[in-house]
Amino acid sequence: DMKVTQMPRYLIKRMGENVLLECGQDMSHETMYWYRQDPGLGLQLIYISYDVDSNSEGDIPKGYRVSRKKREHFSLILDSAKTNQTSVYFCASSLGGGTEVFFGKGTRLTVV
């Protein structure tokens, strides 16, 4: 079963706390992504990873960092979360190139 799994699905954090969003995929995809979705803005790319320890900034990397130590896992870290990082975060994976991108179900993060 081809799947991208995100944990947790819902998260409430206080401003200044650290946040770890985790993502796994069972398709051996080389490429993985973190996007955030805000109303009216579509999906904005935070980071893309081309393989283990091969990560590249997307359009809005400020305030975020990522870690990919295994091909099947890709983590998004918010050090000292801010209220403007309240959003829905989507992890995704693909074989790269023009292939289909598979999305997880999203994590709704609220920073209060």
Add this chain to the structure above:
Amino acid sequence: AQKVTQTQTSISVVEKTTVTMDCVYETRDSSYFLFWYKQTASGEIVFLIRQDSYKKENATVGHYSLNFQKPKSSIGLIITATQIEDSAVYFCARSLDYNQGKLIFGQGTKLSIKP
């Protein structure tokens, strides 16, 4: 940044009719991929259809088809015989590189199908 723009914020049509959603993109590349994704009410995002920029033929999958006009940097999505379950938000996307899968998305168009 090379943008992808969906100017229609929302569209409402009657069931069983045909609807077209617009998408224009900026590009400096000669070869790229274009995609349409659907986000359901539950938030799930699924791939619908893809167009390779070097192919002149418009892609078709089921009741989804594309209207690809390369000189206009335009990729419209056409849904024929719409059904209630087609109600969703539709996103257009373009690959920023040919080989490694970096995608940039439009803002989305909300489609409502009425009985």
